Amino acid sequence: MTAGFWKKLLRNKSALIGGFLIAIVVLTAVFAPLLAPCDPYEMHMDDRFAAPSAAHPMGTDQYGRDLFSRVIYGAVISLQVGIIAVGVSMALGVFLGLISGYFGGWLDRAVMILVDIFLSFPIILLAIAFVAVLGPSPKNVMLALGMIYWTNYARTVRAGVLAAKEEEYVLAARTTGAGDFRVIFLYILPNVMAPVIVMATLGLGTAIISESTLSFLGLGIQPPAASWGSTLAVGLDHLHSAPHISIFPGCCIMLTVLGFNLLGNGIRDVADPKLSRRL
Amino acid sequence: MKNNAAPLLEIKDLSVSFRTESGRVSVVRDVNLTLAAGEIIGLVGESGSGKSVLSFAVMGLLPPGSGFIDSGEILFAGRNLPALSRREMSGVRGREISMIFQEPMTSLNPVYSIGAQLDEVFVNHGDRDRKANRKRSIKLLERVGIPRAAEIARSYPHQLSGGMRQRVMIAMAMALSPKLLIADEPTTALDVTIQAQILRLIEQMARENGTAVIFISHNLGVIAQLCDVVAVMYSSQIVEITGAERLYQSPAHPYTKSLLECVPQIGMSGKRLNSIEGTVPHPGDEISGCRFAPRCGEAEGRCREQAPELRRLAEGVCCRCWKR
Numbered sequence A: 001m002t003a004g005f006w007k008k009l010l011r012n013k014s015a016l017i018g019g020f021l022i023a024i025v026v027l028t029a030v031f032a033p034l035l036a037p038c039d040p041y042e043m044h045m046d047d048r049f050a051a052p053s054a055a056h057p058m059g060t061d062q063y064g065r066d067l068f069s070r071v072i073y074g075a076v077i078s079l080q081v082g083i084i085a086v087g088v089s090m091a092l093g094v095f096l097g098l099i100s101g102y103f104g105g106w107l108d109r110a111v112m113i114l115v116d117i118f119l120s121f122p123i124i125l126l127a128i129a130f131v132a133v134l135g136p137s138p139k140n141v142m143l144a145l146g147m148i149y150w151t152n153y154a155r156t157v158r159a160g161v162l163a164a165k166e167e168e169y170v171l172a173a174r175t176t177g178a179g180d181f182r183v184i185f186l187y188i189l190p191n192v193m194a195p196v197i198v199m200a201t202l203g204l205g206t207a208i209i210s211e212s213t214l215s216f217l218g219l220g221i222q223p224p225a226a227s228w229g230s231t232l233a234v235g236l237d238h239l240h241s242a243p244h245i246s247i248f249p250g251c252c253i254m255l256t257v258l259g260f261n262l263l264g265n266g267i268r269d270v271a272d273p274k275l276s277r278r279l
Numbered sequence B: 001m002k003n004n005a006a007p008l009l010e011i012k013d014l015s016v017s018f019r020t021e022s023g024r025v026s027v028v029r030d031v032n033l034t035l036a037a038g039e040i041i042g043l044v045g046e047s048g049s050g051k052s053v054l055s056f057a058v059m060g061l062l063p064p065g066s067g068f069i070d071s072g073e074i075l076f077a078g079r080n081l082p083a084l085s086r087r088e089m090s091g092v093r094g095r096e097i098s099m100i101f102q103e104p105m106t107s108l109n110p111v112y113s114i115g116a117q118l119d120e121v122f123v124n125h126g127d128r129d130r131k132a133n134r135k136r137s138i139k140l141l142e143r144v145g146i147p148r149a150a151e152i153a154r155s156y157p158h159q160l161s162g163g164m165r166q167r168v169m170i171a172m173a174m175a176l177s178p179k180l181l182i183a184d185e186p187t188t189a190l191d192v193t194i195q196a197q198i199l200r201l202i203e204q205m206a207r208e209n210g211t212a213v214i215f216i217s218h219n220l221g222v223i224a225q226l227c228d229v230v231a232v233m234y235s236s237q238i239v240e241i242t243g244a245e246r247l248y249q250s251p252a253h254p255y256t257k258s259l260l261e262c263v264p265q266i267g268m269s270g271k272r273l274n275s276i277e278g279t280v281p282h283p284g285d286e287i288s289g290c291r292f293a294p295r296c297g298e299a300e301g302r303c304r305e306q307a308p309e310l311r312r313l314a315e316g317v318c319c320r321c322w323k324r
Helices: A003-011 A013-030 A067-103 A105-119 A123-134 A138-164 A168-175 A180-216 A228-236 A244-271 A273-278 B051-059 B086-092 B114-124 B130-143 B149-153 B162-174 B192-209 B220-226 B244-249 B254-261 B301-305
Strands: B009-020 B023-035 B040-045 B067-076 B097-100 B180-184 B212-217 B229-234 B237-243 B311-314 B317-319
Touching: A003 A013, A003 A244, A013 A067, A013 A244, A067 A105, A067 A138, A067 A180, A067 A228, A067 A244, A105 A138, A123 A138, A123 A180, A138 A180, A168 A180, A168 B097, A168 B162, A180 A228, A180 A244, A228 A244, B009 B051, B023 B051, B023 B067, B023 B237, B040 B051, B040 B220, B051 B067, B051 B097, B051 B180, B051 B212, B097 B162, B114 B130, B114 B149, B114 B162, B130 B149, B130 B162, B162 B192, B180 B192, B192 B212, B192 B220, B212 B220, B220 B244, B229 B244, B229 B254, B237 B244, B237 B254, B244 B254
Parallel strands: B040 B212, B040 B229, B097 B180, B180 B212
Antiparallel strands: B009 B023, B009 B067, B229 B237, B237 B317, B311 B317
């Protein structure tokens, strides 16, 4: 990325606000042990369902645990799940998209049929099925989400490869004796990465929502781990008496996803002005 | 330019076809061509006559899955190129045969610097010493007449003009002193003053390195300036092979003749510029007689019934016509 790209990105309001929100979440996650006023797992049975106060800025949950600390630790989990899930799906999707677009033929058909099969299921159903088979654990949630979202990357990259492989510079590279894998990774990949970066940024938001959804349904991060989704689910039982238990993690999910979406849109506008009208 | 040693490139009875939705389409038919080391041959013909396909067949870069060599051999320095494996062919490309394209604006990768792309040629052929590669790249840029070569090596394709980029492409093609250079209309996209410079550069590089050149063009003037021998293609066949000077003085094939009459000349004001009646047959059309007969002023009965062979008329002159 050139200096001009960063300059334009800083001038883009959407990217700036999104980046600001993400920066807060990232810093919170990184410095969670320093920022959290209490141990997120320490219970105080005489202090259950406490409303927000100076001692507990977001109140306490059904076991008297400090909600503020739990929300801070939840940022760690959400980011971790988001980044690894997106990493897995991106690696898988980009690789399959590259080889299916470049080599074509039966390989291409096989990959695209696989994509169609994955896309024919409602995403959340597929995620539930994966986690149900693998067993609910943070690792399996990341894996399941990665296994589901790769299809978008594969399709986008394949389309880009189909266009890029006809470019004369690819042909020119081959006339200088570059082998297939050099051509794919050195000449084609960098030229199809722009939409992938945008998709990955937007995908982080989606992955965090999916993790929260799975945790909400009891299939994701298991208690006592402080996932935003599972905290939200617990709060549902006490929505009338102690709505703060659901409201605060809900807001965190909302703001984090909003941040990634704004940042993603901003990057898209800056990286590829042609794309912004299409999506 | 007569050379009695074994030719560098010998194309024997080469036929290439493309698979399309409406069946096989022959785009190169029974092409025979020999090229000695250091020789510059011009390949002339209209768009769609099969010039470029022929060069891609030599490079082994016919589109996989749709372009096929149906028959014939491409012997290069004693090896039959179509029989080589993908890996072996990658070793030939760039080191022994290289290519320059028509569009210098799109032939360079937009995401890498000029120097990085030149270095790639060395890396592709096993030289991984980065510093040494860059030194060689800069020297190459100097050789093709690029000023401030070290600085240009750090710049990106979009920062250079078309002429500069074509110089870079030539540097890339000549990086490993190949034995054969295929230049596919390398000057068509450039303006006239730059054209002359690039032509001179290709000629100079080729003569210095002893590189044989296949120069593809539809510009007869350019061909005359540069080439030793000219092969004229019409509708997927070679119809005439002759010396460059002889082409102008006594063209043998009726098509070559009419082609020359279509070139505007200074001092011909007031006369209508000639054009050839009719259109080139579709490559897939099977024509029982000579493929040029429907447009030929001299055609007679036999021309429409029997396909002529490429026959030798004199020393260094071959022609595919019944009437010669």
